[in-house]
Amino acid sequence: MTPSRSATTTDPSDAERVIRETISRVIAGVNTLSDSGPGWTRPSYSDLESKAHALIEKEALALGLEVSRDAAGNLFARLAGQDRTAPALFTGSHLDTVSQGGAYDGQAGVAGAMALIAAFRAGNVLPPMDIVLTVTRAEESVWFPVSYIGSRAYLGKLTAEELDAKRVDTGQSLAAHMCSQGYDPEAVIATKAPDPAQFLEFHIEQGPVLHAAGEAYGLVTAIRGGLRYRSARITGQWAHSGGTPRADRADAVVAFSDLVLAMDRIWGEMQEAGDDLTVTFGRVDAATSAHAMAKVAGELEFCVDLRSTDLSVLERADSHLKTEIARIESERSGIAFSLGAQSRSRPATLSRPMAERIARGAARFGEAPRRMSSGGGHDAAAFAVAGWDSVMVFVRNWNGSHCPEEGMNEADLVRAVMAVHAALGNDWQP
Amino acid sequence: MTPSRSATTTDPSDAERVIRETISRVIAGVNTLSDSGPGWTRPSYSDLESKAHALIEKEALALGLEVSRDAAGNLFARLAGQDRTAPALFTGSHLDTVSQGGAYDGQAGVAGAMALIAAFRAGNVLPPMDIVLTVTRAEESVWFPVSYIGSRAYLGKLTAEELDAKRVDTGQSLAAHMCSQGYDPEAVIATKAPDPAQFLEFHIEQGPVLHAAGEAYGLVTAIRGGLRYRSARITGQWAHSGGTPRADRADAVVAFSDLVLAMDRIWGEMQEAGDDLTVTFGRVDAATSAHAMAKVAGELEFCVDLRSTDLSVLERADSHLKTEIARIESERSGIAFSLGAQSRSRPATLSRPMAERIARGAARFGEAPRRMSSGGGHDAAAFAVAGWDSVMVFVRNWNGSHCPEEGMNEADLVRAVMAVHAALGNDWQP
Incomplete structure (x- = not known):
């Protein structure tokens, strides 16, 4: 059967079920992989981070996506869209955690992106452009004193000096840790910047703003440096x-x-x-x-x-x-x-036009997400600084961040993914 | 040869040499016994503390003193005096240290007491009353949350509850640590308070007062609780x-x-x-x-x-x-x-009459030691609280306390011991 060319033919209730099930399965799966508690610990460039990437690769292959890895071990899984020449929408997050972190930071963004793609697959609908599930390495800068390691490696921004940074617990260099996970620091240094495209990251809010306001999700238009x-x-x-x-x-x-x-x-x-x-x-x-x-x-x-x-x-x-x-x-x-x-x-300014498009998708469900700033740094900042149109969708979290008690209702993430899904079926291209 | 009955027959220059050599040898010997640096570490009721006690016992036996230990492992070495029925003068200090402590806290007091006795032995002179070298256990309360463990055990003041206190590094109880060094916590509990006598402790000043004033030693008449x-x-x-x-x-x-x-x-x-x-x-x-x-x-x-x-x-x-x-x-x-x-x-008031007597000894060398308070707690406080006439002689220290950098000039301690030696040859009995 040839996929339909219009996303609007997906039954919203089917999409919602697929999104909900995917989110739940991916988060639970990733969270089986952790050092001893309390909370969850997957250090940057650790075996545990690699195992989490392998789990997502398996999910992506099951969805029939085209999987690849770059020299730094970032994972990409591509769903073909209607216009294969249009700038793709990269979407995802990271799977490393701080020491004794929570169940959602990073995990939820990967799960949301996977759910978005799964909803298109389940509806047998092509998105307007390629969507690339993007799972970065080493976003949590508590391990190496370097920001956005994986995404900046992909974007051709990582320096030889940064590859010499030592992981705080092992004392081994970033380059050595990349090698130990089977990746190639020399090729990372030689990486050329790819043509800018679009980047979208779902993430729990790391502060209490949405929770205090009683709002399920919001659209991030700036990231603190x-x-x-x-x-x-x-x-x-x-x-x-x-x-x-x-x-x-x-x-x-x-x-x-x-x-x-x-x-x-x-x-x-x-x-x-x-x-x-x-x-x-x-x-x-x-x-x-x-x-x-x-x-x-x-x-x-x-x-x-x-x-x-x-x-x-x-x-x-x-x-x-x-x-x-x-x-x-x-x-x-x-x-x-x-x-x-x-x-x-560096502080980063995100894309207001992308936020507008998602807001129009949200409006189809009667929702009007606020525009807000991100206090925490995120991979989306690295993409924005590299000239990509970049946006984040924050999901409310009522129990702190970078701690075992992080709280997120998966139903809130489902609503955020539904809004993006609807936006992509609408009038995504500017 | 029968010992002379008058201390004044000791040649002061001989006494000074014996005091100087004894102080130097005892401090150096004890300081060969330490955990890894920086500084010196001999935890309370550790093998290292026991080895330091054994070293002092060997010195005491070489001087022909009568050596004994109590149930808590405090070491006593008695030199007979002219009046064996008079209340003895107990003098000494402890050999445990804080973690990464200095070369003098405790050690100097044991060395000074040993030197005082050695001076009497060398002069073949009897002191007016028995002098008892007193080497306590476990004075540094950083290890167990209990003050003056050794001296309070000897004084019959240690409680069963205190014997249950855990050492901060090992988590083992005080009773267990006593047993592991060959001592008897049940007998400690059953210990009756001995008849009060006199106690004298040489110790480095733990603050900068004497150093700032350019004074070699001072007489302590109160101890902070x-x-x-x-x-x-x-x-x-x-x-x-x-x-x-x-x-x-x-x-x-x-x-x-x-x-x-x-x-x-x-x-x-x-x-x-x-x-x-x-x-x-x-x-x-x-x-x-x-x-x-x-x-x-x-x-x-x-x-x-x-x-x-x-x-x-x-x-x-x-x-x-x-x-x-x-x-x-x-x-x-x-x-x-x-x-x-x-x-x-508990804060403790020390004996002004004992301080007066030492000051009269000091006057023979043209010295006028100040009266001062002690900021740190010391075994002398436990003896004072138990009703003993108790006094301390502080020696100047220019480089902090409870740290590897503690500074003491052994010549200052020699002067302090000389003053006490002279006082005992004078008119010690009240």
């Missing part, structure tokens, strides 16, 4: 807790607390003035074998993560950070900060 | 660093910083008002596998250590701590503190 110091350190003077007078102390814990409260105050002021910003000290280590209840801390290590949709805001926040550090060093004798290496990811 | 929470915890809400607005956060790191700065301010105010106090947050752990650069911290563990010579000041500082915690919990939605178990050591 980051400016980070992953291995900052304070040195002071080790001293006896009871024997050292207040005036004679150089206490790394007190100096750190001073910086945290100062930056929290500055964040409040900048936000008040209309700046888009987050400030986070997510990791604090004054708990080595040298630290003890009866000792004034002479050392402390910490991370700081600044994020904004606006590069100039990031620069200003970074400048405030350095000014506060200088103040603390001058006020607190014996205290010295070392911020260590800075890493960055 | 402590009020501690060793396993306090803050719970907040794990969240994505970039995706969670400021108003929606329950950030354990920010809440902790708030408490640290508030207590630092209160400490300043109480000190201004004349209260004797130290406030220390020496260990902060937001560095578990669940913590990451890209996550708002949903948990943080910490220690807090309050010290004062005045019990009522400790109670007021503790009350301030709880008031600040209540304020932070009410101001910061989603934040909850749990202080966990409180442990205490």
Whole structure:
């Protein structure tokens, strides 16, 4: 039987069932693959990440898609569309997780993309252009101090220097980890940028905005970039807790607390003035074998993560950070900060036209998703920065992110995929 | 040859040489026994602590002293004096260390006591009363959450509940550790308090006061007690660093910083008002596998250590701590503190008459040691609280305490021991 040339002939209730079943099966399948809990742990370029990719490949082959991998191990599975010469719609996400992460970050985007394609297959309908299920590697930058590794490798942006970055747990380089999973770092370096096409990523919202508003999904038109110091350190003077007078102390814990409260105050002021910003000290280590209840801390290590949709805001926040550090060093004798290496990811502007088209699909179900910013970085940012038309669909999540408790109702993701499916049957091409 | 009945017949230059050589040999010998560095680590009731005791026993036997051990493994080595019925002078310290501690804390006190006895032996002179070299076990309360374990065991004060305390690194009970070193926790519980006698402890100053004043040693007439929470915890809400607005956060790191700065301010105010106090947050752990650069911290563990010579000041500082915690919990939605178990050591008043006698010995060398308080807790506090006349001699230290960098000039300890030696040849008995 020749596939119909119009998506509108798919029975919406059939599509909904296929989307629901695919989402449920894919998420459950991927989540059988994890290091010990709590939560789910699939490090970037680990055997577990590779196994998750293999599971998706199997699903894609069962749908009759054309499967390929690039030199970095990104997985692509192509469904032919009506116009094979039009820029394809790449859609997907990643399958690595932070340590002790949740059940949905990444997984839900791969499942949503697979469900979108499955709905076309089940309806025996051709989408207007090729749709390419895109499963990236190594999106979670907690493992290697490099942003969007897989998608930037595909886009020909990864540098030799970045391939030298060490994974925080193993100490092995990104290149070595790629090799150990059967991929080719030299070919990654030689990768030329592909012609820009379109990219769409379903993802749980990593904040509470949609949940608080009682909305199932929203359309993301900007992604915050980051400016980070992953291995900052304070040195002071080790001293006896009871024997050292207040005036004679150089206490790394007190100096750190001073910086945290100062930056929290500055964040409040900048936000008040209309700046888009987050400030986070997510990791604090004054708990080595040298630290003890009866000792004034002479050392402390910490991370700081600044994020904004606006590069100039990031620069200003970074400048405030350095000014506060200088103040603390001058006020607190014996205290010295070392911020260590800075890493960055660029803020990205996504495609408002793509968001408009999805909104028109949503309107067919009486839904009017809000436009919003993403606080977290996502592969969609890498595609947007590389000149692709790129958009994200956020699904509400009521229980934090990058944690075992992430909460997503699969029915919300079904509604988001239905909206995209309808949009593609509508008037997708600009 | 019959020992002379007068200590004054010892040639001071001979005594000084014996004291200097003994101090140097004992400190160097004990410091060959340590876990891997930096610094020196001999945990309480470890094999290393037992080996250090064995080394001192060998020295004591070589001096012809009468050696014994009690049920807790404290080591005693007695030199007979002129009046065998007078209350003996017990003198010594401990040989365990904090993790990655220094070369002098404890060691110097044992070496000084040994040197004092060696000087009498070398001069073939009897001290006015018996002198008992006293090497306690387990003084450093970082290992077990119990203060002055060895000395309180000897004094008949250790409770069955305290014997159940777990060592922080091994998780094994104090009783189990005593057994593993060949001692008898049941006999410790049954120990009756001995008749009070006199106790003298040489120790490095754990603060910078003597060093700053350019004084070699001082006489301690009070010891701060402590009020501690060793396993306090803050719970907040794990969240994505970039995706969670400021108003929606329950950030354990920010809440902790708030408490640290508030207590630092209160400490300043109480000190201004004349209260004797130290406030220390020496260990902060937001560095578990669940913590990451890209996550708002949903948990943080910490220690807090309050010290004062005045019990009522400790109670007021503790009350301030709880008031600040209540304020932070009410101001910061989603934040909850749990202080966990409180442990205490009592402030102790030492013997001014003993200090006077030592000062008279010091005067023979033209020295006038200051009277001062001890910020750190010491075995001398346990003896004082048990009703013994107890005193400490502090030796200047220019480089912090409970750290590998502790600095002590052995010549300063020689001067301190010389002063005590002279005092005992003078008019020691009240």
